[in-house]
Amino acid sequence: MSLLAILGILSSAIFSGTSLLYATLGEVIHQRSGIVNLGLEGLLLVSASAGFAATSVSGNPYLGVLVAMLAGALMNMIFGYLVISRQANQLASGLALMFFGFGLSALIGKAYVGARINGLPRIPLPGLSDLPILYTSLFKFDFLIYLAIPVAFLVWWLLFRTRWGLGLRAVGENTDTAFASGRNPRLIRFQALFTGGLLAGLGGAHLSIAYTMNWSEYMTGGRGFIAVALVIFSRWQPLRAIAGALLFSGAIAFQLLLQSAGVQISPFLLETIPYVLTILVLIFWGGTRKHPAPASLGRVYYGSE
């Protein structure tokens, strides 16, 4: 197989995995504050469709990205109202949010099925300009791809190097203690959902505005659930989430590689890799008793006395 083919596969894996990294980072923030958001799949769909619609109407992909982020944050505000204000069960509310996302995204995107947009402009990797055009065309990425890893570092910095992050993690570990130390668990959880929604919205935006550059129903194809798995796989650490997203991209690349090499292995089996690996990792932790999950993950906060 030619070098060109391999590079092409790498390039498409990077494109496919970026949205997943953003979604995973968003979910890391939710879960660090103690909230499991299973509605991520719906959120991604809504931000993908809203971003695409905004780009299509305004002709400006950057505006589309902004709209997608806000859409993600707004979806999470609905979720926050249910699980924080109304103290509803997080798993059930997440699934309800997923169905809402299926419906709303279809409604928003309906008029834009098959529409063409100017996607995010692609900028070639610096330093590659003297390579033949055939190669450079493979390594022209949009700014969301370039930003993905810096954003992971930013999330790490926010969570582990700021007072806000400390408070957020405190709420995720023990709401009562956090309350006793003068923090407002409800407010912090809302903030976590808002920030995480913005990030996951970026993921949705990248999917429709930069990667596929079109809209179709259910286009996320389970990325929301993969992101939830990757959060566990990355042990709630934003920097390890990069590795998780790479793993996913790697699985896709591997699959394409095998296909182009003529090896017969079902793509369905390869797609199970992120899930199976996560389960194995969980079993391994269970054996070593080193489970790093936030202690109050999934628990409803009923208020402190």
Add this chain to the structure above:
Amino acid sequence: MQQRADTYPKILNVVVRYLLMILLAFLLFGLIVLIFGEDPIQSYKEIFTFTLGSTFGFSEVIVTMIPMLITALAVALPWRVGLINIGGEGQLYIGAAFATWAALTFQNSPAWILLPLMMLLSMLGGALWAFIPGYLRAIGLVNETIVTLLLNPVGAMLVGFLIFGFWHSPVDNVKTANFVPAALLPTFFGTRIHLGLVIALVLLALFWFVMKYTRWGLEMRAIGGNPQAARRNGIPVKGYLTIVMSIGGAIAGLAGMAMISGFYRVLSLNFSLNVGYMGFLISWLARGQPIGILLMSFVVALIITAGNLMQLTRNLPYAVINILLAFTLFVVLARPAFFKRKKA
């Protein structure tokens, strides 16, 4: 919590409250329909005349309801011992795959052998899929919630693998060949209502009976209430956790069999359309109570059946019905304060 105990609402109050909540959901949905330039009154009229106003429509609601009833039970049972099973979706796929194997392998068997075999195999498949998280949880290794969730996509993809790799029909590689008549559950009254309804109702009654009148039910409730105390009283908690989770999976597997043998008559890629997750929501909203499961399944099935209609007659995509479904779920989950019964 204290307050709820002494103002325990009577059945009628509960029904009225749920009806009010569903009304609120419909109002919210009407707003959305209005925003997108359709007439909400007309939509509602169509929803109800189609689903409740004709025998055919009503039978379609019942048909849609069957797998939801079963998957809701697959969640409600493990919940009684404190296990959260979000894995109905995956268990359903594996169950369907096992049943399909029998349907394709023993095509020449008579129905009275083939159908029971398919049922048993589907239960075995679902049970195996649920045994993994159940056992891991019972020995204290991994939380079952996340493992059941992660196994869902794996189950769906395994079905995809089997269809593409081995079972697909010569003409269409996203589904198997149509099942032979012997592999189909009988239907009733010239409608699409199939034997799965009877299975679902029997399971529901069995669930209620076991929980209320048997020693197993008592012990399971004891484990759900306080596993430590149950263990000290000599109840084999580990065994219960593993077995109850596996039975939950077996029920979900049966739902998969009922869907492909009673309704689709073929195994196709992604056939479930999230029925497993709907079962989870229904069970949660009904708080695991048999009557509640029956009512909530009916409401959800009505909404989804109506969705099929709106797609035919209105200028809205099918997925829109998910909005109505979600609003109903949101409203019930949020338990709006103004519907709460005043303190007596």
